[in-house]
Amino acid sequence: MNAVEIEQAITDLAEQPFDAANFPYDFLEAFGNKATTIKRLRAGASNKSDLGGVLQTNNIHILTCDAGQVSKALKALKDSPATTKAKAKFILATDGTDFEAEDLTSGETVACAFRDFPDHFGFFLPLAGISTVRQITENAFDIRATSRLNRLYVELLKDNPEWGTDERRHDMNHFMARLIFCFFAEDTGIFGGKGKFTETVAQMSARDSSNTHEVISTLFLAMNTRREQRAVANLPRWASSDVFPYVNGGLFSGSMEVPKFSKIARSYLLHVGGLDWTKINPDIFGSMIQAVADDEERGALGMHYTSVPNILKVLNPLFLDDLRAKLEEAGDNPRMLLNLRKRMAKIRVFDPACGSGNFLVIAYKEMRAIEAEINKRRGEPDMRSAIPLTNFRGIELRDFPAEIARLALIIAEYQCDVLYRGQKLALADFLPLSNENWITCGNALRLDWLSLYPPTGTGVKLQGDDLFGTPLDQTEIDFENAGGETYICGNPPYKGSQEQTPSQKTDLDTAFRGRIKSTKSADYVAGWFILARDYIAKSDAACAFVTTNSINQGRQVSLIWPTILTDDIEIRFARPSFPWSNLASKKAVVTVSIVGLGRRSNRPKLVFTQNTVKEAKYIGPYLVPDQSAIVLPSTSSLSPLSEMTYGSMPNDNGGLILSSDDAHSLVETYPQAQRFVKRLLGSNGTIHGQWRYCLWISTADLDAALAIEPIRKRIEIVKNHRARSTRVTTKALAATPHLFGEVRHSDSQALAVPCHSAEGRPYLPFALVDGDTVIDNSAIRLSEPRMYEVALYASRLHIIWIATVCGQLETRYRYSNTLGWNTFPVPTLTEKNKDDLTRCAENILLAREHHFPATIADLYDPDKMPDDLRAAHDRNDEVLERIYIGRRFKNDTERLEKLFDLYTKMTASTAPSKGKKRTARTRA
DNA sequence: CATCCGACATTTA
DNA sequence: TAAATGTCGGATG
Numbered sequence: 014m015n016a017v018e019i020e021q022a023i024t025d026l027a028e029q030p031f032d033a034a035n036f037p038y039d040f041l042e043a044f045g046n047k048a049t050t051i052k053r054l055r056a057g058a059s060n061k062s063d064l065g066g067v068l069q070t071n072n073i074h075i076l077t078c079d080a081g082q083v084s085k086a087l088k089a090l091k092d093s094p095a096t097t098k099a100k101a102k103f104i105l106a107t108d109g110t111d112f113e114a115e116d117l118t119s120g121e122t123v124a125c126a127f128r129d130f131p132d133h134f135g136f137f138l139p140l141a142g143i144s145t146v147r148q149i150t151e152n153a154f155d156i157r158a159t160s161r162l163n164r165l166y167v168e169l170l171k172d173n174p175e176w177g178t179d180e181r182r183h184d185m186n187h188f189m190a191r192l193i194f195c196f197f198a199e200d201t202g203i204f205g206g207k208g209k210f211t212e213t214v215a216q217m218s219a220r221d222s223s224n225t226h227e228v229i230s231t232l233f234l235a236m237n238t239r240r241e242q243r244a245v246a247n248l249p250r251w252a253s254s255d256v257f258p259y260v261n262g263g264l265f266s267g268s269m270e271v272p273k274f275s276k277i278a279r280s281y282l283l284h285v286g287g288l289d290w291t292k293i294n295p296d297i298f299g300s301m302i303q304a305v306a307d308d309e310e311r312g313a314l315g316m317h318y319t320s321v322p323n324i325l326k327v328l329n330p331l332f333l334d335d336l337r338a339k340l341e342e343a344g345d346n347p348r349m350l351l352n353l354r355k356r357m358a359k360i361r362v363f364d365p366a367c368g369s370g371n372f373l374v375i376a377y378k379e380m381r382a383i384e385a386e387i388n389k390r391r392g393e394p395d396m397r398s399a400i401p402l403t404n405f406r407g408i409e410l411r412d413f414p415a416e417i418a419r420l421a422l423i424i425a426e427y428q429c430d431v432l433y434r435g436q437k438l439a440l441a442d443f444l445p446l447s448n449e450n451w452i453t454c455g456n457a458l459r460l461d462w463l464s465l466y467p468p469t470g471t472g473v474k475l476q477g478d479d480l481f482g483t484p485l486d487q488t489e490i491d492f493e494n495a496g497g498e499t500y501i502c503g504n505p506p507y508k509g510s511q512e513q514t515p516s517q518k519t520d521l522d523t524a525f526r527g528r529i530k531s532t533k534s535a536d537y538v539a540g541w542f543i544l545a546r547d548y549i550a551k552s553d554a555a556c557a558f559v560t561t562n563s564i565n566q567g568r569q570v571s572l573i574w575p576t577i578l579t580d581d582i583e584i585r586f587a588r589p590s591f592p593w594s595n596l597a598s599k600k601a602v603v604t605v606s607i608v609g610l611g612r613r614s615n616r617p618k619l620v621f622t623q624n625t626v627k628e629a630k631y632i633g634p635y636l637v638p639d640q641s642a643i644v645l646p647s648t649s650s651l652s653p654l655s656e657m658t659y660g661s662m663p664n665d666n667g668g669l670i671l672s673s674d675d676a677h678s679l680v681e682t683y684p685q686a687q688r689f690v691k692r693l694l695g696s697n698g699t700i701h702g703q704w705r706y707c708l709w710i711s712t713a714d715l716d717a718a719l720a721i722e723p724i725r726k727r728i729e730i731v732k733n734h735r736a737r738s739t740r741v742t743t744k745a746l747a748a749t750p751h752l753f754g755e756v757r758h759s760d761s762q763a764l765a766v767p768c769h770s771a772e773g774r775p776y777l778p779f780a781l782v783d784g785d786t787v788i789d790n791s792a793i794r795l796s797e798p799r800m801y802e803v804a805l806y807a808s809r810l811h812i813i814w815i816a817t818v819c820g821q822l823e824t825r826y827r828y829s830n831t832l833g834w835n836t837f838p839v840p841t842l843t844e845k846n847k848d849d850l851t852r853c854a855e856n857i858l859l860a861r862e863h864h865f866p867a868t869i870a871d872l873y874d875p876d877k878m879p880d881d882l883r884a885a886h887d888r889n890d891e892v893l894e895r896i897y898i899g900r901r902f903k904n905d906t907e908r909l910e911k912l913f914d915l916y917t918k919m920t921a922s923t924a925p926s927k928g929k930k931r932t933a934r935t936r937a
Numbered sequence: 938c939a940t941c942c943g944a945c946a947t948t949t950a
Numbered sequence: 951t952a953a954a955t956g957t958c959g960g961a962t963g
Binding site for chain 1: 938
């Protein structure tokens with residue numbers, strides 16, 4: 014259960030009639046305990062209570078009691094030896110009227126009416142066993158609001174199905190945005206009297222809810238009517254402008270239609286309004302609530318949340334660090350402070366994939382903090398902010414987040430005003446909202462960013478459009494940043510080449526405008542980089558995006574980076590591969606990088622890691638400091654090395670593959686099947702020493718094989734699977750179901766190279782196998798390897814090369830023949846060199862054998878690698894590195910430098926004049 | 938025809 | 951249930 018679901022469950026529980034006997038179990042269930050756990054507690058087996066209550070070990074001791082005995086019951090719980098013995102974290106007592114609880118770890122207590130206990134949802138969250146409890150607890154309000162709005166949204170769509178259609182979705186989303194605004198406004202004092210909106214709806218609408226929509230519609234109309242026009246508008250007294258002022262800003266213009274409310278929907282509405290909306294965090298709430306309008310995403314409601322520290326990893330190096338440094342520099346000098354404020358007033362932040370606007374909101378808040386410090390030092394604490402909200406702009410594809418993004422910014426502005434200037438001034442300046450267009454709802458890769466948000470402010474004028482309501486009064490507006498800086502930032506969507514829809518493929522193609530041969534292998538996120546590049550090239554902007562780390566690895570490097578790094582565009586800073594996290598129970602496990610681009614300058618470039626910052630003169634597209642080379646995939650080896658190919662692809666849906674048990678029972682029952690069975694080795698098998706078996710049938714032998722019933726059945730499985738495939742090649746393979754989809758096998762010795770392997774290992778894993786072993790397509794195959802080639806493969810130099818130049822799976826090593834083996838630069842080897850290396854390789858194999866039957870995973874565990882094996886590898890490295898530079902390398906940086914250097918030289922000499930195909934691209 | 942990828946997928950502790 | 955660590959086959963060049 015995620016936090017939103019828990020919130021809903023406990024809210025439901027509080028509304029039901031109190032059932033003293035079942036309450037403890039219902040309570041635990043609401044916090045996500047499994048049915049079996051509850052059952053065991055009910056049976057008494059795991060219930061450790063000594064008071065007749067329910068005590069779950071390491072968790073909570075719950076006691077229901079007679080009316081008026083709650084405090085006494087809590088005391089009893091506290092004094093109970095069982096509570097201590099079972100290490101309960103919480104105690105809870107209730108009689109159905111009062112409710113008391115204590116967090117025994119912190120000593121914090123809760124005492125409230127029973128029906129209000131869900132208000133203390135955050136207090137109990139440690140019970141839910143959610144790992145990021147601290148973050149959630151801090152944002153308990155946002156989760157509760159999300160949960161309740163979601164219920165309302167779903168309920169309204171149930172009663173008004175036409176509002177869920179494509180044509181009406183925007184109206185629905187707009188309606189929700191209006192509601193959220195009203196809830197916020199009524200609690201912050203923007204409306205006359207706290208809670209006035211909810212209260213008015215409650216009072217004016219009939220209990221049977223039949224006219225709820227009319228009441229709300231009337232209030233919306235009031236908020237769209239200027240004071241002086243109120244009389245004409247003939248609005249009822251309860252919608253007077255003292256209470257419901259003119260808001261507009263596009264928010265309340267357009268259609269006043271409101272969906273019809275059922276009795277349930279009405280009660281949900283009042284319920285949401287009952288929350289204290291002053292507690293809203295606009296940066297977090299937005300990303301939580303956006304899933305409400307997305308049928309596919311609703312399951313992860315409240316969970317897609319980009320943490321503030323992660324957003325700052327983008328914004329700080331992009332421009333905030335610089336602003337803070339300038340603030341520091343200015344000290345108390347009023348003129349320098351004023352200049353900084355003037356500069357900040359012209360800074361524009363643009364997020365072309367803004368979602369619900371969290372990057373924009375955080376950027377705004379951080380800038381307001383800096384400005385507040387300036388104003389304090391200048392003795393102008395009450396000063397109205399010089400930072401226009403309209404300079405925080407975005408593009409968002411989805412309608413609802415786009416609505417929310419603007420709302421989030423409005424709320425952030427108000428909250429900053431309250432924080433830095435006080436409630437009174439904040440209120441005075443809040444209304445009416447301006448009509449300007451901040452967030453464009455559209456496809457960022459199809460829009461022209463330059464004309465949408467012209468960099469100098471002198472170009473195209475923008476029109477306020479109907480983003481926040483249907484036809485606005487077409488106000489032309491200017492961007493308030495003439496001569497200012499523009500910072501493009503965000504976390505655009507990543508989609509691998511094989512995950513994109515046809516229309517997304519076209520988006521990418523449009524963005525690249527034919528500058529690369531094909532965009533088909535590029536990640537979707539590359540589109541944002543190329544468009545940001547184009548924007549920077551024509552203005553004094555800079556950008557930084559969170560991106561999948563794949564675009565700085567493997568085949569994508571040579572595909573897209575030469576096009577991005579032209580016209581004096583450079584990588585200003587980078588934070589290579591780190592895990593991105595959110596609150597989802599099914600965590601989006603994705604490894605990202607942050608890449609910042611700008612116009613070339615002499616400023617040092619910064620490469621960030623977890624705790625360090627490294628300065629560099631240049632950052633290459635692999636995000637390695639001072640390495641500019643780009644390695645191109647090659648189908649033939651740069652150095653004279655044996656050919657490596659992929660293993661054989663079964664493409665069989667398991668039909669041709671046999672587990673050890675399958676294979677043995679098959680041969681036992683049908684001894685004649687023996688000759689159709691071979692060992693099958695892949696990545697996992699190589700690393701963990703467990704091979705599987707496979708059917709390996711020559712066409713000549715097919716009839717004999719088919720005579721064996723289990724084999725015939727298996728071949729049938731393969732045939733059906735292939736026939737059902739959408740891929741033409743695979744369909745064709747259905748004609749030969751007894752064969753692997755792709756056969757790459759010879760009856761000689763081979764080196765098996767896993768395609769993927771864990772990153773901690775000090776050397777790359779491999780296994781030598783004979784002709785009776787088939788290597789599958791989870792591994793790469795070096796046929797008839799020469800021993801000195803094994804030495805090369807097993808070297809430190811090689812693993813460094815592969816780690817840098819090949820792709821990765823998350824941060825796992827991913828081996829590639831074309832990118833890694835064929836490009837590996839090796840100096841010319843003498844016969845003596847080869848002999849020496851051969852001996853080294855043999856020593857490595859011997860050392861491995863000493864530890865039979867230890868697996869590669871055991872042997873190359875960085876903490877447990879046996880000394881003799883380590884020594885053998887070390888010897889191998891020593892011999893090889895002496896061949897490269899006549900001594901050992903000092904470190905991996907030096908190794909990589911030499912490899913890139915050699916690669917550049919070797920590719921230049923292989924293709925002297927016009928051999929572009931292989932030439933490494935280098936920047937002087 | 939061969940390669941490379943995964944806002945992953947599945948196993949393991 | 952989070953941490954560890956590599957399948958599999960389709961799209962692509």
